[in-house]
Amino acid sequence: MRKGQYRFVAGFLFAPVLLYVVFVIWPYIQTFGYSLTDWKGQSQTFKFVGFANYRALFHDDVFMQAIWHNIQFLVFIPVITILLALFFAFMLNAGGRSKAGGVQGVAGSKVYKIVYFFPQVLSLAILAVLFNAVYRSDGGGLLNGALIKIHLVDPDNPVEWLNEPHIVLWALMVAVIWQGVGFYLVLFSAAMQSIPKDIYEAALIDGANRNQSFFRITLPLLWDTVQTAWVYLGIIAMDMFVLVSSMTQNMGAYGGGPDHHSDVMATVMMRNFLYFGKSGYACAMGVVMLLLTLILSVFTLRVTRRERIEF
Numbered sequence: 001m002r003k004g005q006y007r008f009v010a011g012f013l014f015a016p017v018l019l020y021v022v023f024v025i026w027p028y029i030q031t032f033g034y035s036l037t038d039w040k041g042q043s044q045t046f047k048f049v050g051f052a053n054y055r056a057l058f059h060d061d062v063f064m065q066a067i068w069h070n071i072q073f074l075v076f077i078p079v080i081t082i083l084l085a086l087f088f089a090f091m092l093n094a095g096g097r098s099k100a101g102g103v104q105g106v107a108g109s110k111v112y113k114i115v116y117f118f119p120q121v122l123s124l125a126i127l128a129v130l131f132n133a134v135y136r137s138d139g140g141g142l143l144n145g146a147l148i149k150i151h152l153v154d155p156d157n158p159v160e161w162l163n164e165p166h167i168v169l170w171a172l173m174v175a176v177i178w179q180g181v182g183f184y185l186v187l188f189s190a191a192m193q194s195i196p197k198d199i200y201e202a203a204l205i206d207g208a209n210r211n212q213s214f215f216r217i218t219l220p221l222l223w224d225t226v227q228t229a230w231v232y233l234g235i236i237a238m239d240m241f242v243l244v245s246s247m248t249q250n251m252g253a254y255g256g257g258p259d260h261h262s263d264v265m266a267t268v269m270m271r272n273f274l275y276f277g278k279s280g281y282a283c284a285m286g287v288v289m290l291l292l293t294l295i296l297s298v299f300t301l302r303v304t305r306r307e308r309i310e311f
Helices: 005-034 052-057 061-094 109-121 124-134 142-149 168-193 197-205 210-221 223-237 241-247 265-275 279-303
Strands: none
Touching: 005 279, 052 279, 061 109, 061 168, 061 210, 061 223, 061 265, 061 279, 109 168, 124 142, 124 168, 124 241, 168 223, 168 241, 197 210, 210 223, 223 279, 241 265, 265 279
16 A cells, blocks of 8 residues: 555544444443443442343343244244245246246246335334234234134134244244345345356256256355345344334233243343333343354354355
């Protein structure tokens, strides 16, 4: 770098780095500091308690159960979303009839992409309203109404999708997956379109079918994109605050019902912070959430790392 360019670059970087430190790094440091106190949230005075809040977390059955729920979301949401998005993207780009010129996508693939992507433009609040209508626990609910029509559910005893302990987590997963598939379909579709058609045509000449083309060509060449999608979906699975707090029963506040069977770390943290007044304890939960999310991201990137394939 030429002499004098260091000052030029530093001048441009100073303001954004300063803003990042003030509005991102410093709040993290403050949160960790408050987590070592008995701060109540409103009081200006608090007492240093060391790691007592962190020790209490390991004896908090509700928080431990919430971590297990986040782990379930972490396992199923990325896997199902990515598999569905990969399948639909491959079908849209290479699922049409083979011609002499090579492989092609299904007819109207651009229209399908718009339709699939539409749920992504909905806010989480609107998504919660829609799925509350779907999961209504009476004959007026979309799902119960359909099941009653085909005589799979008793009209006098409809399924309470969001009030059944063994169903509520799956109901929330369906909402997240329904919204997310379209975005990752478009993401994977764009990555697939960058793969030269010559590769697929050569595979067809060698006698490869669509399944072999997908697993031997498409998936290896899309691995970097899949890896990125996995990290983002994992972060979503570690949150889930908006949907849980707006779609499930209140347990004092911020959802989590029935009987904490849909609680996640974020809802337990907000309940302690704003409802019970245990702000220092809630800050400790926030620090644990941050550490778990960082560990998840690093672990995912390390486990899914492969040699980059150039084409």
